[in-house]
Amino acid sequence: MFYILFVVCWCLCHVSGVNPLNPETKEGLLRCVCSDCPSNECVTDGYCYVIFTLEKSGETTPYKSYENGCANKGSFINGFNVWCSDGKGAPQKLNETHYFMTMCCNTPLCNQNIVNNRLPSEWVKLSQETTTEEPPEWNLWHIILVASILLFLLLAIIVISLGWLWHHRKRNRRLRRGFPDVESVLDRSEVPLMGPHTPIRDVIELTSSGSGSGLPLLVQRSIARQIQLIEIIGKGRFGEVWRGRWRGEYVAVKIFSSRDERSWFREVEIYQTVMLRHDNLLGFIAADNKDNGTWTQLWLVTDYHENGSLFDYLMRYPVDTVGMIRMALSIATGLAHLHMDIMGNKGKPAIAHRDLKSKNILVKSNGTCAIADLGLAVRYESATDSVDIVHNNRVGTKRYLAPECLEESINMNHFDSFKRADVYALGLVYWEIARRCNTGGGCEEYQLPYYDMVPNDPTIEDMRKVVCIYKQRPIIPNKWQSCEELRVMSKLMKECWYQNAAARLTALRIKKTLANLGAHDDLKC
Incomplete structure (x- = not known):
């Protein structure tokens, strides 16, 4: 408040013409020496001046005479005297033989030190500096504006202080009554006690509720806001997949387009399902929606696997029989967990993927696989004996659609x-x-299912004709019968793609068959 009063007084002094810091002025006026004044002095609100008259005969002679006095502020335009010289220009012609020059200064009695009809050099320098622009004149509106701004700032400080005080007292009252400390929850969301190099796995273990449903929402948002995007590693109809970095550790960031918000919401909702976390399902880390004012980015943060999708991996590398069984078993294990209905207080509903394909399966560094992309998944609600299916314009990938889906004869009310x-x-x-399995005699190049029966981008009608009408299936080479592992895989394939859906194997049965295959004891679950 004292500061505001000081500023207001200062402004009033400027408007009234009083300079409180300059004792040489009287009521804001400047005292000057005056040749034509009775007291030899005058006062002005402008400058002191000296007019020199000189003769011109070949070259400039010393000043012949001079007179001094006061120049009022009214004689100035934009801070410059209309007839004052800046000390650098040529004298002005008075008549044929005489010239004159007017010089000004702005300190008390500055026009009295005349030596040998000349101005001292330091006085001339000062005179040259007097042509600078004067500060703008203060008026009532300026004072009102400054006072309003200062008053607004004072009120803002008071409001912020009162708000902080009210919040602090409210928090103390909640703590006394036994309510949880909101501030500690927010602090926990920033994970301050874990250090900058804590692995994500440790963060999940230390901050999750133990239900297997993922991190608390505040922790998720905190992690998402700290991620640095590095490069795009994939694109699809949903949007883009980026490789990002969080505290020195790589993560995958799936950024959905705003038109595919339903898929993002559904996938986040499925990942938050209790007891869903599994080694053979893509590890969910966080979800966040970021609005930059122009569009909304929908983020889904998951584990990063540098091998990429199974589609990308098989395009680049062949596998041996051990690697083939390891991949097949891990996919069946993940799908069996997804399909399983776990009863209990912390149980898990049965979930169907609905878009399983090689591009939605990721290859981990140990050669096993993790199922990803749950945007089309459906859940079975055992309490109501109903299927929780979200209406979405998307359907599964046409090439991988089952015959009943192509014929639209699937029973949508029956979860099986x-x-x-x-x-x-x-x-x-x-x-x-x-x-892509190399048993010693080489392997075929990678191809998508039905590559030799339908176009690269088949329509529903193309697939229906091949799968439902002609009942065609991918060709199984005869040489696979010479390898035990490939022979078992061939039998499993045929039992997976029966035309009659009820005759197909379950994911759990497939898992057990692969786990018991050969002497792969390390693969048994």
Whole structure:
């Protein structure tokens, strides 16, 4: 308040013409020496001046005479005297033989030190500096504006202070009554006690509720806001996938387009399902929606696997029989967990994927796989014996659709129908892996299922004709019968893609068959 009063007084002094810091002025006026004044002095609100008259005869002679006095502020335009010289220009012509020059200064009695009809050099320098622009004149509106701004700032400080005080007292009252400390929850969301190099796995273990449903929402948002995007590693109809970095650790960031908000919301909702976390399902880390004022970015943060999708991996590398079984078993294990209905207080509903394909399966560094992309997944609600299906314009990938989906004869109210459609797609994925299995005699190049029967981008009608009318399936080479592992894989494929959905194997049965295959004791679960 004292500061505001000081500023207001200062402004009033400027308007009234009083300079409180300059004792040489009287009521804001300047005292000057005056040749024509009775007291030899005058006062002005402008400058002191000296007019020199000189003779011109070949070259400039010393000043012949001079007179001094006061120049009022009214004689100035934009701070410059209309007839004052800046000390640098040429004298002005008075008549044929005489010239004159007017010089000004702005300190008390500055025009009295005349030596030998000349101005001292320091006085001339000062005179040259007097042509600078004067500060703008203060008026009543200026004072009102400054006072309003200062008053607004004072009120803002008071409001902020009162708000902080009210919040602090409210928090103390909540703590005294036994309510949880909101501030500690926010602090926990920033994970301050874990250090800058804590792995994400440790963050999940230390901050999750133990239900297997993922991190608390505040922790998720905190992690998402700290991620640095590095490069795009994939694109699809949903949007883009980026490789990002969080505290020195790589993560995958799936950025959905705003038109695919339903898929983002559904996938986040499925990932938040209790007891869903599994080694053979893509690890969910966080979700966040970021609005920059122009558009909304929908983020889904998951584990990053540098090998990429199973589609990308098989395009680049062949696999041996051990690697083939390891991949097949891990996919079946993840799908069996997804399909499983776990009862109890912390139980898990049965979930069907509905878009299983090699591009939605990721290859981990140890050679096992993790199922990803749950944007089309459906859940079975055992309490109401109903299927929680979200209406979405998207359908599964046409190439991997089961016959009943192509014919639109699937029973949408029967959850097992969706699980059987997943098993059909699983059989096609197994065919892709088996083609790339090198048993010593080489392997085939990678191809998508039905590559030799339908176009690269088949329509529903193309697939219906091949799968439902002609009942065609991917070709199984005869040489696969010479290898025990490929022979078992061939049998599983055929039992996965039966035309009759009820005759297909379950994911759990497939898992057990692969786990018991050969002497792969390390693969048994």
